[in-house]
Amino acid sequence: MQPLEKGVLKFSHCGRDIYCSLIPELCPVCGQSAVNSWKLEDAPVSIPSPFLNGHWEKCSFVLKPTAGLFGEYDGCSDLHVGISSTSGFVFHYNETGIHRDDLGWEQCVSVPLVPPDNYVLFNQWDCYLQEFASLDKWLSLRYNEEDHNCYTFALQFINTIRTLQEKPPLTKKYFTERFVLPRTRRVSKYMTIFREVSQNDFYIVEKH
Known part of the structure; x- marks a missing residue:
């Protein structure tokens, strides 16, 4: 194959x-x-x-199956999301806390979060991401599969950046419908x- x-x-x-x-x-x-x-x-x-290497996608929301690769994905199993740095790492949150991976996101769907000409944000991104991931709210004991999970981590980070830019926060519904679903539909097709x-x-x- x-x-x-x-x-x-x-x-x-x-x-x-x-x-x-x-x-x-x-x-x-x-x-x-x-x-x-x-x-x-x-x-x-x-x-x-539609698949990209999340370790090469800088400043992006990245998504992949929780277990296995998209090649084995049945369309029903859980998906896992994270935020990529500028240096090849993907930060993500699960029941064991925050992870900073340099492997494992080689086949994922990516949503770019920073315009290529925004050099100021690009240069500060890793500092913002590291600081955000260090907050106590992302300790493993705070994890809840329903309402304090990997998606919560990713979206709250995105909204933290938007606040710094004096932009209104995005709801989970809006972000999913506007940015995630078009890409997952393309994956399905x-x-x-x-x-x-x-x-x-x-x-x-x-x-x-």
Whole structure:
């Protein structure tokens, strides 16, 4: 099986979108040449993987399955979130307290939190993150799966930064709907395509 991060290809033929890992010479639907009669809108395009290495994603909200990788994710199991530093570490909170990982977040979904031109915040980010993670509220004994968990840690840090910027705080509902759900929906669609291509070489759907 090809790695999840490689992405897949898509081309159109016979009124269908055809996903694959390699463009075939013959269309898997009609058996005719798949490459000689392309219009511009039917030509192959790359569908990039939605997964990124959280240790390379600076100043970001990162998300991954609590157990295992997205390749084994069933869509129902718990997800775990954290905040990345500028130096390859991911800070996250669970029942054993705060963790500062330099491994384990190589395949995750990322939400950038700092515009690339905000040099002041970028330079202060690690200090803010280290200070926030050191607060007593993130001791292991304070952990509660329902209302004081990894998401609480991440969102409260985001809102701490927003307060410093004199911006209003974000609710969990707003942040989830605005930033997280669009990315997890993309993951779900990508995983459906990826699994079909891995098992059957092609994933074929009617064009809308």
